[in-house]
Amino acid sequence: MNSALSRTADVLDRERSFTRFASHELRTPAAVIQAGLERIEAHASADQARPIERAHRGLRDMHALIDTFLQLSSDSAKQAVPSLVVVDSAWVTSLFHHVAGGHADHALTIDQRAPLMLAAPETMVHVLVANLLKNALFHGGPEAIEVVISAEAVAVRNAIPEERPAPGFGLGCQIAHRICERFGWRFSLVMRDGWAVARVTSAAGDQGALIEASSWRI
Structure with a gap:
């Protein structure tokens, strides 16, 4: 029984670690995309405004998902900014x-x-x-x-x-x-x-x- 519980705990720990590491790694490409999008926006024409806004919206969703995964992988997620x-x-x-x-x-x-x-x-x-x-x-x-x-x-x-x-x-x-x-x-x-x-x-x-x-x- 103790061995089975230990294996289960190990699996959960590995899952949390993978989620945490993957989420951290995703922050860098998200930041690169954000910077590139801002450069494009600075020289965009009026008819490109809507596609750019959709891209910004998708990027905000990506950041929200990354933050969610990081909170789920942390034991302190319950205490994170309650509202x-x-x-x-x-x-x-x-x-x-x-x-x-x-x-x-x-x-x-x-x-x-x-x-x-x-x-x-x-x-x-x-x-x-x-x-x-x-x-x-x-x-x-x-x-x-x-x-x-x-x-x-x-x-x-x-x-x-x-x-x-x-x-x-x-x-x-x-x-x-x-x-x-x-x-x-x-x-x-x-x-x-x-x-x-x-x-x-x-x-x-x-x-x-x-x-x-x-x-x-x-």
Whole structure:
């Protein structure tokens, strides 16, 4: 038993070390890209403004993801800049348009019963919900993405396409699971009857209440 526990601890330590080292190494190319982008921007024409802004947005997302991975690999992540993030319909709508890119015309419906308050660094909550939306957007079907927000949880529902999911399916959910694990929240992913529901429930939330209140019956 002790040997098995020791091996498990070693695996976790190696995983944390790899994540930490990889994230640190990514900071250098990100900084190089930032500097190059600023030089391009200084001589850009007016019609290049939108592509450059998209590049800046992607770079900000990269920095947020690097910071998230570094925090997840650190034992002190729980103490990192706590704040109260309000997840409501306006916040989710803004985030959806941010991550959608060329899919911004994809239908999105939001049912907000109450705003969700999450005590965590804002970048972590941003990465958490963004990954759920991106997973639904890029790996789901053409049907509308549905989001339900309550005082206890946020859930994202999307159709499952008939064809095999594109490469990368589920990686966003794995990241979401790790973030939830770190902050004592609950993450669940249910696939049934052609639909997938990814749900994040706060530490004080009752997951069953959201399921019963929802017309999804999942």
